[in-house]
Amino acid sequence: MLGTGPRAAARQFGVLIVVAGLLALVGISNDPTHISRLLLVAACDFSLGLIALLLPWRRLGRYGPAVLGLTGFAVLGLSTWSFGGVAAGTGPFLVLIYAWAALHFPRWILAAYAIPATLAYLVPLVLTGQHPLVLGSAFVLMPIALAVAFLIEAQARHLRDDRERLSRIEQWRAAMINTLAHDVRAPLATVRLVFEELQETATGPHVKMIGAGMRQAARIARLADGLLDLSRIDSAGHLKLDRADHPAHALVKDALSYVHEDADVRAEVDESLTVHVDKQRFEQILLNLITNALRYGRPPVIVKFTRDTTGDRLEVRDHGPGIPDELRPRLFGQFAVGGEQGVGLGLWIVRQLAVAHGGHAAAEARDPGVAMVITFPPPPGQP
Known part of the structure; x- marks a missing residue:
C-alpha cells in the first residue's frame, strides 16, 4: 500500500x-x-x-x-x-x-x-x-x-x-565502479606478464622485488573483482562466496605478506584452528582492517583469531586514541569519513563481507586503542 x-x-x-x-x-x-x-x-x-x-x-x-x-x-x-x-x-x-x-x-x-x-x-x-x-x-x-x-x-x-x-547519482557511481573494475584488468595483465618475464632472468635482490610486485598486482586484480562483487551486493542484495575449510594460521600469514615489511603487525593465531570462509574475501577483510589500524591507530597492530561458543572470531587491534563518540553510529557506513579521524569505505566493505559469511562486524573499545572484531560461523561439523 x-x-x-x-x-x-x-x-x-x-x-x-x-x-x-x-x-x-x-x-x-x-x-x-x-x-x-x-x-x-x-x-x-x-x-x-x-x-x-x-x-x-x-x-x-x-x-x-x-x-x-x-x-x-x-x-x-x-x-x-x-x-x-x-x-x-x-x-x-x-x-x-x-x-x-x-x-x-x-x-x-x-x-x-x-x-x-x-x-x-x-x-x-x-x-x-x-x-x-x-x-x-x-x-x-x-x-x-x-x-x-x-x-x-x-x-x-x-x-x-x-x-x-x-538514483541518477547511484547509477553513475555503479557505472563508474564497473568501468574501473573492468578497465583495470587489461593493464594489470600486461604488468603481470612483464613481471613474469623479468622473474625468469632476475638475480639477487631483484627476485624479492619482483615477487613483491607480482603479489601486489595479483591483489589489485582481486580488489577489482571485489568491486564488481560489491556492486552486485547493491543491486542484488547478496554476494556469492566460494567457501572452504582453510588453516587460519596460513590464511593470516598469506594476508600479512601484502603488508609493508616495516609495519609493526603481529599475528597470534593457533595453528590448529580451521576456518570455513571464502579465502579471497577473508583476506580482503583482514587487509582492510589492518590498513585502517595502521592509518588511524598506532602500532603495534595485533591480529588474533580465536574460537569460542559463539563461533570464530577475528580481531584486529591497534593501540591508538580509539574512535570518537560521534563516529560510532556510522562507523561501518558507506563513506563514513569524519575529518582526519574518519573512516572511509573500507569498513563498509568489511561489514558486507562479514554479513555475507553469516557473521557480523563490531568495534570494541580497548585501553588504549580499539579492536575491530569480525565473527564467522564455526566450520560445519565442529562444535
Missing part, C-alpha cells in the same frame, strides 16, 4: 474510503432514524473501496486513480445529505481526499477537483435547507483544503525530484 504509482494510490484511497464506510455504520447508533440512508452510504463506501483495491490501476495510466477522488466527493455529498445536512464528518474527509491526491497527482488535478469538491459540500447543505452561515463555511473550508493540498504536493514533488537525482 505504501509507495508511489497508480496501484499504491488506489490502495491508499481504498483504505481511506473503507474507514469512511465504517464510520457511517457507527453513525447508525447515533441516528437510528436514518438507518436506510446510512446503510446506503456505507454500501457505497465499501463498494468504492473494493473497486479501488481490486482494479488493475496500472493499466489505466499514471493518473487513472484520480477518478476515485471524484467518486469520493460524490459519496461524501451523499453522506452529508444522509446525516441531515450535518457536515462535521464531511469536511475532514474532504481535506483527507485532497491530501491523498496531493501525494500522487500534479497541481492541475488538484485545481480541477475544486469545483466538484465544492459542489459535493454545498449541494447537500442546500437540499437540507441549512442556514446561509453554514453554507458560507465552504468559503473557508475549500481554500484551506486547496492550500494544504498545494503544500503537500510541492513537498512530495521535491522529494520525488531528490529521489530521482539520487
Whole structure:
C-alpha cells in the first residue's frame, strides 16, 4: 500500500474510503432514524473501496486513480445529505481526499477537483435547507483544503525530484565502479606478464622485488573483482562466496605478506584452528582492517583469531586514541569519513563481507586503542 504509482494510490484511497464506510455504520447508533440512508452510504463506501483495491490501476495510466477522488466527493455529498445536512464528518474527509491526491497527482488535478469538491459540500447543505452561515463555511473550508493540498504536493514533488537525482547519482557511481573494475584488468595483465618475464632472468635482490610486485598486482586484480562483487551486493542484495575449510594460521600469514615489511603487525593465531570462509574475501577483510589500524591507530597492530561458543572470531587491534563518540553510529557506513579521524569505505566493505559469511562486524573499545572484531560461523561439523 505504501509507495508511489497508480496501484499504491488506489490502495491508499481504498483504505481511506473503507474507514469512511465504517464510520457511517457507527453513525447508525447515533441516528437510528436514518438507518436506510446510512446503510446506503456505507454500501457505497465499501463498494468504492473494493473497486479501488481490486482494479488493475496500472493499466489505466499514471493518473487513472484520480477518478476515485471524484467518486469520493460524490459519496461524501451523499453522506452529508444522509446525516441531515450535518457536515462535521464531511469536511475532514474532504481535506483527507485532497491530501491523498496531493501525494500522487500534479497541481492541475488538484485545481480541477475544486469545483466538484465544492459542489459535493454545498449541494447537500442546500437540499437540507441549512442556514446561509453554514453554507458560507465552504468559503473557508475549500481554500484551506486547496492550500494544504498545494503544500503537500510541492513537498512530495521535491522529494520525488531528490529521489530521482539520487538514483541518477547511484547509477553513475555503479557505472563508474564497473568501468574501473573492468578497465583495470587489461593493464594489470600486461604488468603481470612483464613481471613474469623479468622473474625468469632476475638475480639477487631483484627476485624479492619482483615477487613483491607480482603479489601486489595479483591483489589489485582481486580488489577489482571485489568491486564488481560489491556492486552486485547493491543491486542484488547478496554476494556469492566460494567457501572452504582453510588453516587460519596460513590464511593470516598469506594476508600479512601484502603488508609493508616495516609495519609493526603481529599475528597470534593457533595453528590448529580451521576456518570455513571464502579465502579471497577473508583476506580482503583482514587487509582492510589492518590498513585502517595502521592509518588511524598506532602500532603495534595485533591480529588474533580465536574460537569460542559463539563461533570464530577475528580481531584486529591497534593501540591508538580509539574512535570518537560521534563516529560510532556510522562507523561501518558507506563513506563514513569524519575529518582526519574518519573512516572511509573500507569498513563498509568489511561489514558486507562479514554479513555475507553469516557473521557480523563490531568495534570494541580497548585501553588504549580499539579492536575491530569480525565473527564467522564455526566450520560445519565442529562444535
